[in-house]
Amino acid sequence: AQTVTQSQPEMSVQEAETVTLSCTYDTSESDYYLFWYKQPPSRQMILVIRQEAYKQQNATENRFSVNFQKAAKSFSLKISDSQLGDAAMYFCAYRSNRHSGGYQKVTFGTGTKLQVIP
Amino acid sequence: GAVVSQHPSRVICKSGTSVKIECRSLDFQATTMFWYRQFPKQSLMLMATSNEGSKATYEQGVEKDKFLINHASLTLSTLTVTSAHPEDSSFYICSARPSGTVKKLFFGSGTQLSVL
Numbered sequence: 304a305q306t307v308t309q310s311q312p313e314m315s316v317q318e319a320e321t322v323t324l325s326c327t328y329d330t331s332e333s334d335y336y337l338f339w340y341k342q343p344p345s346r347q348m349i350l351v352i353r354q355e356a357y358k359q360q361n362a363t364e365n366r367f368s369v370n371f372q373k374a375a376k377s378f379s380l381k382i383s384d385s386q387l388g389d390a391a392m393y394f395c396a397y398r399s400n401r402h403s404g405g406y407q408k409v410t411f412g413t414g415t416k417l418q419v420i421p
Numbered sequence: 422g423a424v425v426s427q428h429p430s431r432v433i434c435k436s437g438t439s440v441k442i443e444c445r446s447l448d449f450q451a452t453t454m455f456w457y458r459q460f461p462k463q464s465l466m467l468m469a470t471s472n473e474g475s476k477a478t479y480e481q482g483v484e485k486d487k488f489l490i491n492h493a494s495l496t497l498s499t500l501t502v503t504s505a506h507p508e509d510s511s512f513y514i515c516s517a518r519p520s521g522t523v524k525k526l527f528f529g530s531g532t533q534l535s536v537l
Contacts, residue, residue: 346512348465348528394464398526407453407518409526411464 305330307397309412316385317420323370324380324415326395333357334400337371337378338409343391351393354378356400382417390419423449425517427529434505435537442500442532444515450495451517456488459512459531468513471498495520505536 306329316322328337339351354362354371361369366386370379382389395412424447434440444454452473457465469490470478477490487509489501498517502509515529 346459346514346531348514348516350526408455408467408470409516410467413464 305332305335305397305399305410307395307410307412309395309415311415312413313416313418315418315420316382318385318387320385321381321383322385322417324382324393324395324417326378326380326412328376328378328395328397328412330376330397330399332399332401336398336400337369338396338398339367339369339378339380340394340396340411341389341391342394342414343388348394352380385419387419387421390417392416423447423517423519423525423527425515425527425529427515427532429532430530431533431535433535433537436506437504439501439503440505440534442502442513442515442534444498444500444517444529446496446517446519446527449517449519451498452495452520454492454498454515454517455526456490456498456500457514457516459514461512465514468500502534505534507536510534510536 308327335356337354341349341351352362352364352367366383368381392414394414396409398409426445428443454471456468459465468483471490471492473492479485492498512533514531516526518526
């Protein structure tokens with residue numbers, strides 16, 4: 304079974320600074336997706352960024368970028384120019400690209416609570 | 422973007438009663454929907470995968486007779502918590518994957534269930 308580990312329960316960053324959230328995962332598969340989701344106090348899950356395992360290039364979305372190290376099974380999220388609105392829980396998640404059986408399900412890490420200091 | 426509507430957002434019920442939560446994809450068809458449970462300050466735990474027109478697939482340890490899932494159409498899945506008890510109090514979130522794509526998953530806004 305796949306597992307996703309986030310070793311930082313809480314992080315803080317000064318507004319306008321850069322912060323990196325860590326995530327490692329364990330899988331025997333080679334074709335999968337990795338995600339970072341944001342859950343603000345409203346508890347609505349918001350997709351921040353997505354990485355396809357077969358793509359070597361790291362995904363970027365405006366101020367958000369990832370460092371995907373497939374061999375090390377590491378998938379960190381970098382938030383640049385942090386804003387107050389970035390304060391939230393961040394969940395790293397894994398999904399297999401296999402279509403059969405229960406492989407469509409998304410496995411979430413335990414989350415990192417990000418505090419942005421004004 | 423795609424919208425998933427989850428209703429109600431909050432429900433309080435007495436112990437022993439049943440509660441139904443709806444998850445509706447508003448602008449796309451969803452062959453597959455997922456139901457998650459989230460305890461305070463914890464991660465999302467998958468309860469079951471709901472497939473349109475067939476039985477749901479439950480995760481290990483989830484009682485299928487207690488958490489009834491119905492996915493009768495391509496836009497609606499329901500989760501019914503039967504004979505609710507205080508330990509069922511939790512935040513329940515649904516998500517839906519548009520048919521024909523494997524990449525995107527959209528989440529409802531969640532339902533906070535409190536059983537007295």
